[in-house]
Amino acid sequence: MGLHQSEELESCLAVAVEVAKKAGQIIKDGFHRAKAVEHKGLVDLVTETDKACEDVIFTQLKESFPSHELIGEETASVNGIPVLTDSPTWVIDPLDGTTNFVHSFPFVCVSIGLVIDKVPVVGVVYNPLLDELFTGIKGQGAFLNGQRIHASNQEHIGNGLLATEIGVKRDKQTVDRTSNLINYFLYKVRSLRLSGSCAMNLCGVACGRLDMFYELGFGGPWDVAAGTLILREAGGLVFDPSGGEFDMMSHLVAASNGHLKGALVEGLVAHM
Amino acid sequence: MGLQHYADLESCLSVAVDAAKRAGQIIANNFNTAKVIEHKGMVDLVTETDKACEDLIFKLLKSTFPSHELIGEETSAENGTPLLTDAPTWIVDPLDGTTNFVHRFPFVCVSIGLVVNKVPVVGVVYNPILKELFTAVQGKGAYLNGKLIHASSQDKIGNSILATEVGTTRDKQTVDRTTNCINNLLFQVRSVRLSGSCAMNLCGVACGRLDMFYETGFGGPWDVAGGALIVQEAGGLIFDPSGKDFDLMSRRIGASNGHLKQPLVTALTSYV
Numbered sequence: 196m197g198l199h200q201s202e203e204l205e206s207c208l209a210v211a212v213e214v215a216k217k218a219g220q221i222i223k224d225g226f227h228r229a230k231a232v233e234h235k236g237l238v239d240l241v242t243e244t245d246k247a248c249e250d251v252i253f254t255q256l257k258e259s260f261p262s263h264e265l266i267g268e269e270t271a272s273v274n275g276i277p278v279l280t281d282s283p284t285w286v287i288d289p290l291d292g293t294t295n296f297v298h299s300f301p302f303v304c305v306s307i308g309l310v311i312d313k314v315p316v317v318g319v320v321y322n323p324l325l326d327e328l329f330t331g332i333k334g335q336g337a338f339l340n341g342q343r344i345h346a347s348n349q350e351h352i353g354n355g356l357l358a359t360e361i362g363v364k365r366d367k368q369t370v371d372r373t374s375n376l377i378n379y380f381l382y383k384v385r386s387l388r389l390s391g392s393c394a395m396n397l398c399g400v401a402c403g404r405l406d407m408f409y410e411l412g413f414g415g416p417w418d419v420a421a422g423t424l425i426l427r428e429a430g431g432l433v434f435d436p437s438g439g440e441f442d443m444m445s446h447l448v449a450a451s452n453g454h455l456k457g458a459l460v461e462g463l464v465a466h467m
Numbered sequence: 468m469g470l471q472h473y474a475d476l477e478s479c480l481s482v483a484v485d486a487a488k489r490a491g492q493i494i495a496n497n498f499n500t501a502k503v504i505e506h507k508g509m510v511d512l513v514t515e516t517d518k519a520c521e522d523l524i525f526k527l528l529k530s531t532f533p534s535h536e537l538i539g540e541e542t543s544a545e546n547g548t549p550l551l552t553d554a555p556t557w558i559v560d561p562l563d564g565t566t567n568f569v570h571r572f573p574f575v576c577v578s579i580g581l582v583v584n585k586v587p588v589v590g591v592v593y594n595p596i597l598k599e600l601f602t603a604v605q606g607k608g609a610y611l612n613g614k615l616i617h618a619s620s621q622d623k624i625g626n627s628i629l630a631t632e633v634g635t636t637r638d639k640q641t642v643d644r645t646t647n648c649i650n651n652l653l654f655q656v657r658s659v660r661l662s663g664s665c666a667m668n669l670c671g672v673a674c675g676r677l678d679m680f681y682e683t684g685f686g687g688p689w690d691v692a693g694g695a696l697i698v699q700e701a702g703g704l705i706f707d708p709s710g711k712d713f714d715l716m717s718r719r720i721g722a723s724n725g726h727l728k729q730p731l732v733t734a735l736t737s738y739v
Contacts, residue, residue, distance in 0.1 A: 237625075238657045294658050298619075298628050300676040301597070325573070325597070347570075353509075356570050361659055374650035381642045385510045386566050387633050389661040404572040 204317055204332050207260070207309050211285075211319040212330060214255040215305040218248035218289055219323030222296065222303060226324060230297050235272060239363040239414075240293045245269055248289030248305065256285050263309075268417045276415055279444060281312045286420035286443075291320075292392035301325055306394040308420025313443070318421035318428075320394045329398040329425050337401050337428035346431035346452035347403035355406035355455055357384045358396040362412050369412065372467065379466045383458070393448070397422025400450050401429035407459045409436055409449040411467065416443045423448070432456045436463040476589055476604045479532070479581050483557075483591040484602060486527045487577040490520035490561055491595030494568065494575060498596060502569050507544060511635035511686075512565045517541055520561030520577065528557050535581075540689045548687055551716055553584045558692035558715075563592075564664035573597055578666040580692025585715065590696035592666045601670040601697050609673050609700035618703035618724035619675035624734070627678035627727060629656045630668040634684050641684065648738035655734055665720075669694025672722045673701035679731045680722040681708045683739055688715045695720070704728045708739040 225244045233241050249269045256265060264284040266277050279286075285307060290296055292303040301324035309317035320329040329344075331337040337344050349355050357380055361373050377387065388405065390396065393413050399405035401422070413419070420443060423433040433441045436449040438460040451459050497516045505513050521541040528537060536556040538549050551558075557579065562568055564575040573596040581589035588605040601616075603609040609616050621627050629652055633645055649659065660677065662668065665685050671677035673694070685691075692715060695705045705713045708721040710732035719739070723731050 294628070298676050298678075299674075300628065300660065300671070356566070356572065361653060365654060367654075370650060370653045373653065374646045377649065378642060378646035381633055381646065382637060386663060387661055388572065388663060389659055391658060391660060399572070402571075404570050406570075 207317050208319065208330060208332055210255065210259045211307045211309065211317060212328065214252050215307055215319045215321040215328070217255070218251050218305045219321045221248050221251065222290060222305070223323045226296065226299055232297055236363050237365060238294070240297055241269065241272070242293060242297065244296065245290040245293055249287065252287055252289055252305070252307065266416065268415060271415060279310065279313055279416065284310045286310055286416050288394065288417035291394040291418060295391040300391065302390045302392045302395050304392055304394050306417060306421045308424060310420055310443070315420050315424035315443070318424035320398050320421050320425060322395060327398075329401065331425040331428035333424065333428070335428065337425045339402050344402040344429050346400055346426065346429045347406050348454070349406045349452060350454040352383050352455055352458040353385060355384050356386055356388060356404070358388045358390065358399060358405045358408040360389055360391065360393065360396070360410050360413070362410065364412060376463070376466050379462050383462060393418040394422040397426050397450055400431050400452065401426040403452070407451045407455050409459065409463060411436060412446050413448070415446065419443060419448050423450070426450055434460070436460070436467060438464065479589045480591065480602060480604050482527065482531050483579045483581065483589060484600065486524045487579055487591045487593040487600070489527070490524050490577045491593045493520050493523065494562060494577070495595040498568065498571060504569055508635050509637060510566070512569055513541065513544070514565060514569065516568065517562040517565055521559060524559050524561055524577070524579065538688065540687060543687060551582065551585055551688070556582045558582055558688050560666065560689035563666040563690060567663040572663060574662045574664045574667050576664055576666050578689060578693040580696060582692055582715065587692055587696035587715070590693040592670050592693045592697060594667060599670070601673065603697040603700035605696065605700070607700065609697045611670075611674050616674040616701050618672055618698065618701045619678050620726070621678045621724060622726040624655050624727055624730040625657060627656050628658050628660060630660045630662065630671060630677045630680040632661055632663065632665065632668070632682050632685070634682065636684055644738060648735065651738065652734055655730075665690040666694045669698050669722055672703050672724065673697045675724070678724050679727050681720065681731065681735060681739070683708060683719045685718055685720070687718060691715065691720050695722070698722050706732070708732065708735050
């Protein structure tokens with residue numbers, strides 16, 4: 196599509212950062228107030244803030260890049276997820292960690308990825324409560340608040356911190372699989388973290404505060420488009436939990452630093 | 468013992484806050500550096516920072532309150548946990564969340580509790596990375612950065628966030644019981660958070676970002692002496708996970724807002 200020039204991606208990043216910060220301010224303003232909560236599912240929540248953030252982000256991106264496609268969580272929940280084409284497409288989670296937002300637990304973020312030929316090329320994840328801005332452009336490294344970040348060097352799974360989530364499905368098969376996996380990994384890893392935001396987990400692996408992450412059955416590509424780019428640019432690995440190629444539309448993701456993919460996949464394959 | 472006057476407790480609080488902030492500065496200074504780790508157990512870690520913080524806090528408390536007793540995690544690791552008497556006793560975790568500290572995961576804190584007649588009367592928990600200072604004096608309410616905080620008003624377990632931890636004991640019996648317990652709770656709660664710091668979890672219940680918390684087999688009274696008072700002063704409840712009275716020395720704790728104690732205790736029956 197021609198949009199591979201470095202300065203064009205830089206200007207895409209700049210606009211994404213600006214609008215992530217605007218949405219971040221909306222999140223911050225609403226964070227300590229009472230929220231009107233709607234249920235998309237039994238434990239799958241949405242608020243006015245999610246929708247307001249998506250509006251702000253869509254409006255700005257449409258204005259700056261009128262030829263680009265847009266996929267956003269809240270629009271998709273009303274209209275269905277559009278098919279991902281090769282066109283430059285912004286893939287947006289206006290508020291990742293809505294449950295955390297409702298409870299005022301500070302792991303919430305805006306996640307904005309630009310995808311071209313179905314490959315993420317720009318990623319922005321912004322947590323306005325912790326004031327952490329993660330950014331990356333394909334081939335140019337990953338950054339946290341302007342400082343270069345790298346996935347950890349940990350080679351031994353026994354010294355690793357594993358992140359995962361329990362998701363929003365509560366049928367017996369899903370819940371039992373979730374706990375069986377946790378049980379398996381508790382014998383293998385140093386400890387387990389469940390923090391409630393997929394994008395923050397991916398960025399956590401990217402900056403080395405986590406060593407491994409997997410989530411099976413998250414909401415959609417908006418949860419991972421930006422974070423997977425940032426993680427890869429930090430030297431980490433992103434893959435399907437089976438060990439195969441990562442598919443952004445699959446609702447499945449696994450991630451690690453440069454060393455622990457094999458150990459993570461071994462456990463996932465045996466217990467998924 | 469005479470240390471019941473409000474003015475005395477206020478000055479105890481003020482010294483404890485000062486000690487917590489100074490120790491917090493050491494933690495913040497060392498947070499992004501490489502750490503030399505010692506293992507107290509397979510996944511139970513300690514660093515020079517833990518020890519330096521305990522030294523600093525002990526010196527300050529000893530010099531200001533020479534007649535008070537001191538119980539600290541690192542001193543106890545060397546010498547055994549002292550018996551708790553009725554004398555005014557400072558119970559100190561110089562760095563709660565050592566694993567998080569090692570990995571640069573930002574849920575770390577200093578926890579300082581003053582206990583008189585075996586009852587917590589002053590509590591300070593300070594996270595220097597998130598810059599959150601939780602404080603309480605018996606009868607005077609609980610505060611986060613100077614603002615009054617309250618446990619949540621959630622009365623439905625299905626809308627609640629539960630926190631727990633996987634601890635540092637990884638024998639089959641413990642791990643299986645942990646995951647069976649989590650499995651059972653997953654069918655009942657909105658979501659589960661594992662963040663790696665007992666004191667931060669207690670403060671999370673106190674400020675309403677979590678609704679319930681339980682942990683068994685944590686290190687010692689230093690993990691809970693500060694946070695338990697903060698929960699109670701915020702209108703939350705502290706109890707043994709069986710529903711019986713809380714015992715500071717038991718290495719077991721349950722915490723909830725004003726409504727969810729019974730549902731939590733019921734859900735934990737036969738797992739704790």
